[in-house]
Amino acid sequence: MSVLIFIDINDEGSVKKTSFEVLTYGAKLARQLGVPAEGVVLAPVKEDLPALGKYGVQKIYQVQHEALAHFDAQVYTSAIAQVAEKTGATVLVFSNNTDGKALAPRLSARLKAGLVSGAVALPDTGDAFTVKKSVFSGKAFADIKITTPIKIITLNPNSFSIEVGEGTAETASVEVTLDAPKVKILNVNRQSSEVPLAEAELVVSGGRGMKGPENWGILEDLAKALNAALACSRPVADAHWRPHNEHVGQTGGAIAPNLYLAVGISGAIQHLAGVNRSKVIVVVNKDPEAPFFKAADYGIVGDLFEVVPKLTEAVKQLKG
Amino acid sequence: MKILVCISKTPDTTAKIAFTDNNTKFDAAGVQWIINPNDEYYGLVRAVELKEADPSATIHLINVGGADADAIIRKALALGGDEAIRINTESADSFGIATQIAQVARENNYDLIFLGKETIDYNGSSVGGMVAELLDLPYISLATKFELAGTTATVTREIEGGEEVCTVSLPVVISCTKGMAEQRIPNMRGIMAARTKPLKVVEPVAADTLTQVAAFSLPPAKAGVKLVDADNVQELVRLLHEEAKVI
Known part of the structure; x- marks a missing residue:
């Protein structure tokens, strides 16, 4: 039993800001459930991973594989599913950003795990596991009950405050078996000076x-x-x-x-x-x-x- | 080439959002239903453009829903598409919808499956990824451009603060967003033709339900706008700094 948080890395090897939000969110959820908060990193990363412990995550699994050099939803899904199975993750947390929108539904289908996308608050984990999400294009909210043993949440960007504390995360590498990606990246155009x-x-x-x-x-x-x-x-x-x-x-x-x-x-x-x-x-x-x-x-x-x-x-x- | 375009029925963008049955169901009274704009403007129109470029292509439309979806399916057929399939079930959740679509896709071996980036009611952005996983196909989400040369597609997708250009061999599942195509208005010929195009009603397969709606709620009403005089913009900056604390 653990909360597994997907730490999203941009193509320059930096941790995306939305990852700090999901780390904070996932760590709080793990404390609420009384289970460990763990992260997973798939892409090549330049930053110091143990330092991410200050957001509350205790352990970070790193997968290094040539098939993960660029984002491919199919290959990334396979890698995350293998990490989740090996580590016994019971809740998977993503940002509801471009990568999260591609990965979370695939994992939901693969792991038969109920998905709430676009969460705006921590789940209610009393009698059931219920997550509040934004619906009707921001005009309403829905409390969605996840009825499966494994649960997946994508958190809307900018809806949960980042909190920084003390702590260092332990890191561990995980071996996975992956096919070559079917999607080939030709180029990336980014307005790098601007805030996304x-x-x-x-x-x-x-x-x-x-x-x-x-x-x-x-x-x-x-x-x-x-x-x-x-x-x-x-x-x-x-x-x-x-x-x-x-x-x-x-x-x-x-x-x-x-x-x-x-x-x-x-x-x-x-x-x-x-x-x-x-x-x-x-x-x-x-x-x-x-x-x-x-x-x-x-x-x-x-x-x-x-x-x-x-x-x-x-x-x-x-x-x- | 065989293209499948997924079509959702959603309340009109200007519909009043209210709930019934102790806030567990959307109040459909008086609501005008439309084709989910992301499905229509981007997925469907791009598919129609591809068929215009290659008339040998066939386009199937698919909807998971009851007979009350037939009106919007006919509207979609007026824009293009050779035939429509309606899976006759009220879906319980996105996984249920994806299971039905994947079943039809398995039987028909589509080269391309298009969906809008999300529906404007549940904002799940989930069905495309689920269908791709159930079919073990590549999935490119939030596509803004799609070009085809033989069986190789070149797709541009949104990423944070920019875009990424990639290539993939068919078959593939694509979620479509702004940029893919421009909204079209059906012409009289299309509307007439749509009346006689086949609309097959198929019974659903068994599907697991992974989630359920516990309750809906509306956001708290805004307190009302605080107007600042146009000659006193410093006051606005002060309010944003000291009162709202956002700058």
């Missing part, structure tokens, strides 16, 4: 009110001053003013940052579906009737081309 949108704590987002891609400089300045990621609404992505990966909403990405600052976005229900889990929503719009104000915590009714540069200055003053 799904992991960002602060997000500045622009809509049609920006009037054109040439005006994005003022948003970039504000995002830089805040150290925030950039996002946009669907019309902006459809018009190719900004890349698709910045689109948030029903059919784009769903995010839950601490601050979502929406500029020139009316706040259609499809847009809100992607951002309504944000902790604080600020809306800047010249139309006082914009529906977004109803979903916002703070707002400014005004011309964004005047308000945004002033905001940037005020943020810079605050940060000195």
Whole structure:
């Protein structure tokens, strides 16, 4: 019996920020269940694994195999399943990030283990094992009961605070048998200097009110001053003013940052579906009737081309 | 080439979300049902484009659901697809749905299975990965581009803060997201043709249930927006720093 936490590594060999969230979450869950918290690392990693013990994990299993050099959901699933079987894991924890979304369902089918994807809180482990997740695109929650002996949870990014304590994790290597990956990676395009949108704590987002891609400089300045990621609404992505990966909403990405600052976005229900889990929503719009104000915590009714540069200055003053 | 496109029935994006039966069931009263947008805009339209490029391709649509799904299946057929299969069962969970889809896929040897990245109601993003595992096929999730040359696909998928380009030989399961294709409106010819396309109703196979909904709940209502004067943006920054403590 143990909680096994998947420690996700990016292609540069660094531990993803979402992994610190799942380590904290998995360690707390393990304490709640009275079982050990253990991690598993598959990809080549540059970082010091024992140091991850400060997030509460006691032991980290490392699998080194040439078939794991790049992410392939099928091969990674096989490796994790073998580690889970060898170590007697009873709960598997992933981030509900791009890799977690590919791995957790495969493992659910392979291990006949009930899956709750997009968890937003620790499970209730009293009489049953029930996990709260976000449903209806952030408009509701569902408590889902997992009825199988092995359980799998994917945790929504930015929905659980990282906690750092003391501790060093023991490491152990695990031998597994793997086929060669069927998916071959040709190349990886990453905007390496920027904060990944799904992991960002602060997000500045622009809509049609920006009037054109040439005006994005003022948003970039504000995002830089805040150290925030950039996002946009669907019309902006459809018009190719900004890349698709910045689109948030029903059919784009769903995010839950601490601050979502929406500029020139009316706040259609499809847009809100992607951002309504944000902790604080600020809306800047010249139309006082914009529906977004109803979903916002703070707002400014005004011309964004005047308000945004002033905001940037005020943020810079605050940060000195 | 044989393509299977999975189609879910979901409440319209603007539907009011409420629950009945002591908060254990979605309140469907007055709800307009649509094809899950991620299935429709990205999976289905991309499949139709592939058939336009290679008319020898066949497209099957599949839905797991009751007869009340027939209306959205006909809508999907109006956009394209040669025939539809409805597995006649109300699914208990994603694994149940995946088990039914995998069974049909085993019998028909599809080269490509497309699904949307998630449904907009349960937001599980689970069925694609489960189907792939049940069929022992590769799975590429969150695909934004899909090109085919012979039996080799070149696929771009989202990763945190960027994208990854990869190749894979068919057969493969792909979850589709924005970028794969653009939304289409069915034309009159498509709508007429959809009326006579086959819609086979198949009885389900036995499937395990791994999870069940215990209860739904709604998030607490927002306290209401606090407006700051446009001439006093410093006040907003102060509030975000001192009151909301987010910057």
